[in-house]
Amino acid sequence: MVRLERRLIARKTNDIGVWTKILEAIGVLAVIANGLVIGISSDFIPRLVYRYRYGPCASGNTSTHCMQGYINETLAIAFMSNDNRDEFILPKQINLFNVTKCSYRDYRNQEDYSLTSQFWLVLAVRFAFVILFEHVVVLCKFIAAWFVPDNPIRVKNKRLKYKLDRLKEELR
Known part of the structure; x- marks a missing residue:
């Protein structure tokens, strides 16, 4: 039992082999996934689009806050x-109030409920952000990998000294 279950003898290698490329691919996929989470699910991009394209500051009015009216713009x-019995209708009276309209978060026209140009602009900016974010972070990763050596100088020197000692032993 002791002879069959003993630990394998370790072999020296220069690197971890194919696992290096697998870990680099996982790193790039993680950057892309994080960019998608930030760009698609967060409210960061719609706020930027409103501030610089549709808000009061976009028209040059700096007397009010740049995000004033953001909530109403996104509803x-x-x-x-x-009148139209073919569509699903909510009850007209809820809690003794006469309900005539309902607000929900989306970029739709009031007439035909089609998507507005603001929706398409926000979507385009979201995807542009994801691509830009991914490229910048991956570029920073490659720059850092270029500056940081795979093997430290101390380890290289120890390997070279070991080889030199081994060669001296063989020549004796």
Whole structure:
């Protein structure tokens, strides 16, 4: 039992082999996934688009806060009526209030509920951010990998000294 279950004898190698490339690929995929999480699910990009394209500061009005009106700009309105019986209609009275419209978070026209140009602009900026974020982070990773050596000088010197000692022993 002791002879069959003993630990393998370690062999010296210069690197970890194919695992280096696998770990680099996982690193790049992690950067892309994080860029998608930031760009698609966060409210960072729609806020930037509103601030610099649709907000009060975009038209040069600096007397108000640049994000004033952001919530109303991101809400779409669905009108509640009993005129068209083919569509799903919510009850007109909820808690003794007459409900005539409902606001929900989306970029839709009030007339035909189609997507607005603001939706397409936000979507394009989101994907541009993901691509830009991914390229910048991967570029920083490659620059750092270029500056940091794979094997430290101390380890290289120890290997060379070991080889020299081994060669001296063989020549004796």
